[in-house]
Amino acid sequence: MNKIAMIAAAAVAVVFATGSAKASTLDDVKGRGQVTCGVNGPSGLAGFGAPDDKGNWTGLDVDICRAVAAAVFGDATKVKYVPLGSKERFTALQSGEIDLLARNSTWTLSRDTDLGLDFVAVNYYDGQGFMVRKELGVNSAKELSGATVCVQTGTTTEKNLGDYFRANNLELKSVVFETSDQARQAYDEGRCDAYTTDASGLAAERTQLKNPADNIILPEIISKEPLGPAVRHGDNQWGDIVRWSFFAMIIGEEFGITQANVDQVKSSSDNPEVRRLLGVEDEMGKMLGLDNAWAYNILKQVGNYGESFERNVGLKTPLGLARGLNELWSKGGLQYAPPAR
């Protein structure tokens, strides 16, 4: 009888405990003292989001998490990283397990509508490509009819692959793996003729092969893959914060504000937009519900977009990616931030 009473009490408690009002994401984050950020897991993707040998997460995507933490708390280290596989990433965001997803996810119409997410910006313009062994003598993706292709499950990649082969009337044989590690290993062992993922991913994965130099990335880019951070649908304030945290990095690069010179710029710049961004004039931070030094903190602790790019994926890193489409709009690229005013 006691047991039954206890079970009943527990059940009633569960039913009534969930009636409490829902706070905003910003309040939740402030209350918790850190931003929970979904990143590339389980072992990470070099250059975009991976733990280094000391266990610190670094990468182009990770810098978004750090920028948001710098904007909210004035401290870029106040981030809890949640490594997520491609299959569970959106569920983790939907269910509130993470506040922000920064995990090279492609912005698509169906994800923007059906999944209850909002993509807020594009931090890397990418496209899907193929990698093959040189000895195969293949120079174009169009020659891949009948080839076996290794691919990771749970990504837009799998469907793009089908679309491309269908559109070009090629015969496809794909072998699908749970993680990129297994897909890459199977390719490396010779199970597949080709390996496909986003071109930036190919560059990252190639560094992990037995003989990187024996493999080439084919010239065809078969899809548009705008990769960027996403937040839950319905909390516009939080969406604005993440969006403008990223834009602050772009605007920073535009005006040549770096980690090294941000203090000097703040004290001496006459440019009204720079002054507004760094919190010298007006109250941009307050409009976002943040401290007025939000953008200053981002640029001081994380750096501008160009710095983040060169540090994580640029030509001097093992990935060796050129800026390409990710160059600023003023230099012929696509990276463009609306004005801070």
Place this chain on the structure above:
Amino acid sequence: MTGMVDRADRFSGATVPLWKNRTARALFYQAVVLGLLVLLTAFFVHNTGVNLAKRGIASGFGFLNGVAGFDISFKLVSYSLTSSYGRALLIGLLNTLLVAAVGVVLATVLGFVVGVARLSSNWIIAKLAAVYVDVIRNIPLLAQLIFWYFGVLSTLPGVRQSIDLLGLFFLNQRGLYAPVPELQPGFGIMPVALLVGALGAVLVSAWARRRQMMTGQPFHSFWVGLGLIVGVPMIVGLIFGFRMTWSFPELAGFNFKGGFQIAPEFIALLVGLSIHTSAFIAEIVRSGVQAVSHGQTEAGLALGLKRGIVTRKIVLPQALRVIVPPLTSQYLNLTKNSSLAVFIGFPEVVAVFAGTTLNQTGQAVECIAITMAIYLVISLLISLFMNWYNRHIALVER
């Protein structure tokens, strides 16, 4: 206790208040618990629905008709890049069923052999079987699958350096390629011949059993039956022609074309699952055989029966009563464990549906619900069949 109270009630003749009646109280508590359970379930369902709606997540099963657009490497029935998600689900389901069915047969055969070998009077055989069981049982299945796939099958030569067996079979990293018959018009007579042969075998075995009951004379019905099943189609084929041509695997472009390919993912999964489960089955068989009193064997031998006959006709039937119930669990385990295939790239239902489809459509709740329902139904069916079989072989007292 209940009885005493009831009797007291009857003796006193007075009406007892309902809350002092034990049965009524028991019913009441059970109704309360059941009510709370229903309430809780309803709350969860409602809560999920509300949250999905609030987040603007589409729900429903309409997505099953959408074009899947991804490729599935291993398929038993036709599937193309323009097939629907529903079709993809079917492919995944059939792949799961295939691997489970073949795996169960292989694991059972292997398990019985190892289990009996453990009881062998030959010291080396018994010890080898014991080592096999202990090693296999204590390594996680996922590790074994990855070992077979990445450790063993990946080390086979590449496509152009295939191991060539008689120019008919080719073994390489992409799997095993074998010739396959292509049926021609007029082939229909062959299945009929096979059916006739099988029917003959059944009749012969029934006749043999009756004769043994009447006269005590045994008859080699197994060999005669096998002869009928193989022989009748052969004779028919020789007279009317086999009406089929062979398709041979040939190296063309990237891969072998023609013939029949068994994918390495399938082989690795099948080998891994069968070997893993066989170790558990071996222990079940050993304990089952040991549960039969040694006196039974001695009695059989004393009658002058051969050792093989004693094992087959006296010991095993009695051991089966002990073996079958835990064997059911192993069959269920094997089926459910096949979901680990996603790690070695075999497209079974979890990989295709709870993986790719879920991610393409974002219908997490529906996809997971369907996948869980599929495993539940498969497991219940296996369990139902094994319980039926268990009753069938249970000791019948005459």
